[in-house]
Amino acid sequence: MTHRAHPKRANPTDPTRPVRLAPTDILRLGLLGIRTRRMRAALSALGISIGIATMIIVTGIPASSQKALMRELSALGTDTLRAEPQPDQKPPVLLPEAADAMAARIGPVTLTSAVANTHAVVRRSDRINPDDSSGLTVLASRPNLLEAIHAKVGSGRFLDPVTERFPTVVLGHEAGRRLGFDTLTPGQAPPQVVIGNRWFTVVGILEPAALAPDIDRAVLVGWESARANLAFDGHPTVVYVRTAEPAIEAVRAVLAQTVNPAMPGLVQVSRPSDALAAKRATENTFSALFVGLAGVALLVGGIGVANTMLISVLERRKEIGLRRALGANRAQIRNQFLTESIALSTLGGLAGTTLGAAATAAYAWSQHWPTAISPTTIAAAFTGAILIGMAAGAHPAIKASHLTPTQALAST
Template structure:
C-alpha cells in the first residue's frame, strides 16, 4: 500500500504590527516658591486673625525681655554709682614717700616726678616737699609755735591728682606759683583762724618763715591725703626763691589705670630713685580696689543668671502659644496641603509667625524695660544706664526664642497628613 503524502502546513506571512506610541512627556508644574514678602504676609495671618491671643503671647515675651533689661539696667546703674563712690576712695591712687637712707638723707631726686610721669599706665602725677618752715598767723607769734602745721612746696597739678576741691579762692598755677602766695588746707585754715580771703585792697596774709604770704585759696577736707589738710601750700618756685627750698620732693602722688595699679607700684621705687630704691616707700593699693573688683564680678554673675531666667520664661510662653496655634488651625493646614502647599511652606509659615511674634514682643519689652530702668534710676539719683549689650541681647534673644519655640510646632504642622487635618473638628 502506498504512503499518503499529507500537505505541508502553510506558514502565514509575517504581519507588521504597529509599534506602541509613547506618550509625549508632560511638564508637571514645579512647586511655587514663596517670596520673602509673601512668606511674611502668610506668617502674619495668624497674628492678624487672632489679635487677642497674639497680643497676650507678645506680652509674655515682652515681659521676659523687659525683665531682662530691668534686672541688668538697674543693677548696672547701682553698680556705676557704687563704683563711683569706691573710685572716690582712691582705688587708683599711690603715694611714694622718701625714707631715711644709710646716709641719713630723707629726700627724693629732683627729677623723680618727671620720671614717674613717663610710666605708661600713669595718668597724672604731682609732688610736694617739706620746706622745714613754720607758718604763723603774724610775726608776733613765737617762731617756734607752728600750730602743728607744715609748709609744703606744691606743684600746680596737686588738686587734679588728689581730686581736691577748693572751699574758696583758687589754687596755685603758673601765674602765682612764683609769687609769695599760699593755699591753706582745711585744718590749717581753722588753726590759723582764717575763714575768708579778705578784700582786694587788704588781702589775708600769713607769716611763712620770715616773709608775708598772701592767702589765695582754702581747700575742702581731703580724705585721701589728710596730711594736706594740715599744711600751708606754696608754689615750687616761690619756695625756692623765698624759703631756701632745694627742689627735692618729699612725697609723690600719682594715679594710674586700675588694672595696672599693682604693676606700677612694683616699678615705682626703682623709677623714682634707681640708686637707692630701698629708701622709697610706696603705699599699697586701697582696699577699696579689691572691693570694687569683687563688686564687678558679683554683678556680672548676677546679670547672666537673671537674663537667662527671663529668656527661659519668655521662650516657654511663645512655645506654648505656637503649639496651641497649630492644634487650633489643623483644618487650615489640611486645606493648604490639599491645595498643593508643600511641607516646607507650612513649616516656614509657622516658623515665620513664631519669629514675628517674638520680635514684636522683644521690641515692646526693650522699650518698656528701658523706660522702667531710666525711671527707677532717676528716682534714686543714680546715673541712667541701659546697657547696649542687654538691649542687643534682648532683641537677639527674642529672635532666638522665636526660632527655638516655633521649631517644633512648625515641624508638627508640616508633618500633619492633609486628610487627617481636614477631618479634625
C-alpha cells in the same frame, strides 16, 4: 536591552503643581495671623516684651548700682600709689627734683604729682609767735595735686600754672579751720597769712581729703613760688602716682627704682588700697550675677513664646488643614508659623528693650546712680528676643507642618 524610564518632569503649566512662595509671600502669610488676631498678637508680644524688659532691668539696675559702687571705691584710691623717703634716715634721703616726671615714664602710669615740705612756719598774722605753727605744714605743691589724690576745692580755687608763681596759698580743710578761715566769700577781699616773713594771699580752701589726711593739715604753696620766696630746694618729699588698676602691682614693683635709681632701698612705696581687692571681688560677683539673671530672663521669655506659638497651632488647625487641602506643602506651613513667631519676637523685643531701658534709667536716676545700659546689652537683648522666637517657634511650626489635611480638619 531594557531602558530605564526617565522621571516625569513637572509641567510649569500644570495647575496641580505646588506654587513656590517668594520670601515676601511667606512674610505676608506669617503676618496674617498677627493682623487677624490682633488682641492675641498684642498679648503675645506683651509677654515677650516683659521678658526682654525684665532681662534689661535685672541686668541694668545691678550694673548701675555696680558702677556707682565702683566710683565710690575708686575714690578710695584703688589706682593710687605714694612714694616717699624712708622716715628717720640720717642724713635725710632726698628724692631727685624730677622724681615725679621720672615716675610718669612708667608705661601704665596715667598721672603723677608731688608735694615737698618747705620747713617754713605759717601764722595767722605777723603778731603771732614766729615759732607757733599751729601744727600745720607748709608744702610746695604741683598744680595737678588734687587730681592725683581725688580731692576737691571747697571754696575758692586751686593753684594753677599762673598763680603758683605768685605768693598765693591754698589751705587744707583742717588748716583753714585752725587759721580761722572756714570759707572764702566771693566779692570780698581774700584773707592773708604769713609764711616766714612774707604775706601770702589765700585763694582756696579744700574739702577734707580722704586719701591724704596730711593735706588737710597743710598750707599749699606753688612750686615756683616756694622756690622764690621760701628758699625751697626743689626736692619733693612725696610723689603721688595714679595708674591703670590692673597694673598697679607691677607699677609698685618698679616705682622705688624709678623715682630714686641711686638708692631705691631707701624709698617707701605704699601698698595698693584694700579697696582695690574689694573692687575686684565685687566685679567678679556682679559678673556672675549678671549671667545668671540674664539666663533666667531669657528662659522665661522663651517659654512664653513657645507656649504662645503652640496654642496658636492648636487653635488654627482648621486653617492648616484647609491650606494643606488646597496644596500647601509642609515647608510652606512650617515657614508660615516660624515667620509669625519671629515677627512676634521682633515686636516684643523692640517694645521690651525700650521699656527696660526707660525703667532702668528712671530707677538709676531716682537713686542718684549713673545709668549703666551699654549698647551691647540692648543689642544682645534684641538679638536674643529674635533667637528665642526662632528656637521657641521651631517646634510648633514643625508640629503644624506634620498635620495632614484630614487630621487638621477632623480635630475640631
